[in-house]
Amino acid sequence: MRTTAVVIGAGQSGLAMSRCLSARSIEHVVLERCEVANSWRKERWDSLRLLTPNWQCRLPGQAYDGPDPDGFMTMPEVADFITEYAKFIAAPVMCGVTVTSVRRFEDGYLVSSDQGEWRCKVVVLATGAFNVPVVPSFASALPSSLTTLTPMDYRNANELPEGPVMVVGASATGVQIATEVRRSGREVTLSVGEHVRGPRTYRGRDIHWWMEGAGVLDERYDEVDDIVRARRVPSMQLAGSDERATFDLNALTSIGIRLVGRLAGINEGRAQFSGSLRNKCELADLKLGRLLNALDEWATSNGLDDSVPPPYRFEPTAVDPSPPLGLDLTSGEIETIIWATGFRPDYSWLDVEVLDNKGMIRHEGGVVESPGMYLLGTPFLRRRKSSFIDGARVDAEDLIGQLSGYLDNCA
Amino acid sequence: MTTTGTPVDNGVNVEFLLGARGLLTDTPDAAKFQWRATCEWQNGTHSTSTVEGFFGLGEEQKHRTLRSFDADHPEIFASEDNGVTPVEYVLVALASCLTAGVAAVAQNREIQLRSVSATIEGAMDVRGILGVDSDVRNGYNDIKVTYNIDADASPDDIKALVAQSQKRSAVYDIITNPTNVNVEVV
Numbered sequence: 167m168r169t170t171a172v173v174i175g176a177g178q179s180g181l182a183m184s185r186c187l188s189a190r191s192i193e194h195v196v197l198e199r200c201e202v203a204n205s206w207r208k209e210r211w212d213s214l215r216l217l218t219p220n221w222q223c224r225l226p227g228q229a230y231d232g233p234d235p236d237g238f239m240t241m242p243e244v245a246d247f248i249t250e251y252a253k254f255i256a257a258p259v260m261c262g263v264t265v266t267s268v269r270r271f272e273d274g275y276l277v278s279s280d281q282g283e284w285r286c287k288v289v290v291l292a293t294g295a296f297n298v299p300v301v302p303s304f305a306s307a308l309p310s311s312l313t314t315l316t317p318m319d320y321r322n323a324n325e326l327p328e329g330p331v332m333v334v335g336a337s338a339t340g341v342q343i344a345t346e347v348r349r350s351g352r353e354v355t356l357s358v359g360e361h362v363r364g365p366r367t368y369r370g371r372d373i374h375w376w377m378e379g380a381g382v383l384d385e386r387y388d389e390v391d392d393i394v395r396a397r398r399v400p401s402m403q404l405a406g407s408d409e410r411a412t413f414d415l416n417a418l419t420s421i422g423i424r425l426v427g428r429l430a431g432i433n434e435g436r437a438q439f440s441g442s443l444r445n446k447c448e449l450a451d452l453k454l455g456r457l458l459n460a461l462d463e464w465a466t467s468n469g470l471d472d473s474v475p476p477p478y479r480f481e482p483t484a485v486d487p488s489p490p491l492g493l494d495l496t497s498g499e500i501e502t503i504i505w506a507t508g509f510r511p512d513y514s515w516l517d518v519e520v521l522d523n524k525g526m527i528r529h530e531g532g533v534v535e536s537p538g539m540y541l542l543g544t545p546f547l548r549r550r551k552s553s554f555i556d557g558a559r560v561d562a563e564d565l566i567g568q569l570s571g572y573l574d575n576c577a
Numbered sequence: 578m579t580t581t582g583t584p585v586d587n588g589v590n591v592e593f594l595l596g597a598r599g600l601l602t603d604t605p606d607a608a609k610f611q612w613r614a615t616c617e618w619q620n621g622t623h624s625t626s627t628v629e630g631f632f633g634l635g636e637e638q639k640h641r642t643l644r645s646f647d648a649d650h651p652e653i654f655a656s657e658d659n660g661v662t663p664v665e666y667v668l669v670a671l672a673s674c675l676t677a678g679v680a681a682v683a684q685n686r687e688i689q690l691r692s693v694s695a696t697i698e699g700a701m702d703v704r705g706i707l708g709v710d711s712d713v714r715n716g717y718n719d720i721k722v723t724y725n726i727d728a729d730a731s732p733d734d735i736k737a738l739v740a741q742s743q744k745r746s747a748v749y750d751i752i753t754n755p756t757n758v759n760v761e762v763v
């Protein structure tokens with residue numbers, strides 16, 4: 167089959183781009199391995215809610231208009247929201263098509279799948295950044311008596327074996343799962359490396375309201391000092407809940423979760439933790455302080471100080487002066503380990519030389535090195551919010567200009 | 578940030594370091610360094626170590642001069658105290674690494690330093706090394722570093738210098754994380 171553009175992936179990013187392509191009458195197809203919004207539907211744990219408030223769920227031509235703009239969607243609600251969007255924009259989605267290869271062909275690309283081949287001028291990669299859980303290589307040295315899970319396997323605390331749990335990683339995923347498991351009555355140890363602390367609300371408003379207003383979420387990839395580092399920063403410790411609860415480390419220790427340093431290795435059945443916990447917490451506290459300073463400055467310079475409560479600061483993260491540096495994993499002190507150590511994209515089907523030595527795509531704000539190839543939906547692709555739903559909207563609207571300019575030059 | 582008009586100068590060539598970082602991103606092999614020391618037993622607990630050559634940027638390198646370091650134990654351990662103890666060298670290594678980092682980070686953040694001093698204290702229960710109690714570890718059970726810094730920056734910005742220095746410090750990493758050590762006899 168022949169078409170102008172093939173979009174791979176029918177999540178928010180692929181659909182946002184589909185809408186932009188349709189608006190410019192660019193013939194295209196959206197290939198989806200399962201169904202629309204598949205990752206949201208099938209690859210997340212039961213209690214997960216969107217980190218961004220409903221009012222921030224905006225896609226090209228459509229935004230949330232339900233009864234609870236300040237709420238946070240459950241995963242089925244997100245999946246329905248995106249599925250509705252696909253219908254609303256009449257996206258040419260082909261479901262159940264697994265792409266097996268993308269390679270250069272003549273002046274464009276050949277996209278092969280289990281349902282046939284497409285020849286096209288342009289390929290848009292919208293398969294997401296969180297396809298495969300990352301687990302440290304030393305995980306193979308764990309005693310076999312332990313149960314291990316990744317966030318992709320984890321559904322809820324009831325499915326876990328009885329007994330104490332160690333959650334490794336303290337980004338949004340780790341702090342949420344640790345809290346839920348602790349509430350199930352289990353002892354929980356959380357291994358904490360570099361993390362980003364954030365309150366759910368500040369001065370009476372959602373932190374995302376602040377970060378959007380002050381321009382933090384819109385900070386561009388070509389404005390930050392070190393974009394390579396910025397793309398690897400872990401997600402802020404946030405969760406969406408009716409209580410608008412904060413999930414920072416102080417909230418976790420207040421319900422009895424024990425903090426230990428970054429898991430640095432496994433040696434003869436013992437987990438070894440880094441002695442850097444205090445510094446990791448201090449770095450996060452100082453970074454939060456700088457963020458709040460910037461938000462306060464924005465409020466003042468925009469005359470908002472009378473419409474929101476006055477500024478305040480959060481207690482520094484309380485850290486045990488000598489947290490344990492090791493744990494015996496054979497004694498029953500830990501029965502289950504959950505690896506909340508991040509995700510990586512899966513580009514095993516991509517047969518174009520565009521990956522760097524870390525397996526990430528080389529691109530400039532979503533314009534991939536290979537002509538006519540575009541990327542969407544990865545962290546800090548074009549701006550800090552690129553991996554959020556609202557980021558898909560603006561990034562697609564940016565990239566459609568470059569994409570159509572490329573097609574005009576080809577013609 | 579500095580409030581004066583004069584350029585910030587902590588004696589750190591940040592442009593060189595940033596250039597090296599860019600270069601080594603593209604040529605990771607050149608970033609593979611090997612640091613070396615040799616050690617000669619003198620008598621009792623006294624030994625003399627020397628440092629001169631190392632490997633880096635793809636070839637053999639040399640310090641400007643060969644330097645030697647005497648290590649011994651104090652007289653209360655019935656030694657001759659011909660040098661500082663090896664564990665004190667560890668404290669020296671940590672303090673000097675963190676302090677170099679403070680200067681480099683300050684330069685990069687355009688913060689002028691006027692003075693930086695650190696006190697470093699390592700707590701150790703010597704029943705470990707004497708074999709009195711096998712539950713007591715040999716090494717430090719706690720290390721405390723206290724910085725006193727005078728600089729053109731807010732207290733939080735100064736704290737951030739020290740925190741970032743720890744994040745980028747080799748010796749801090751060596752001490753806080755496990756390292757495989759292979760000792761052979763030839």
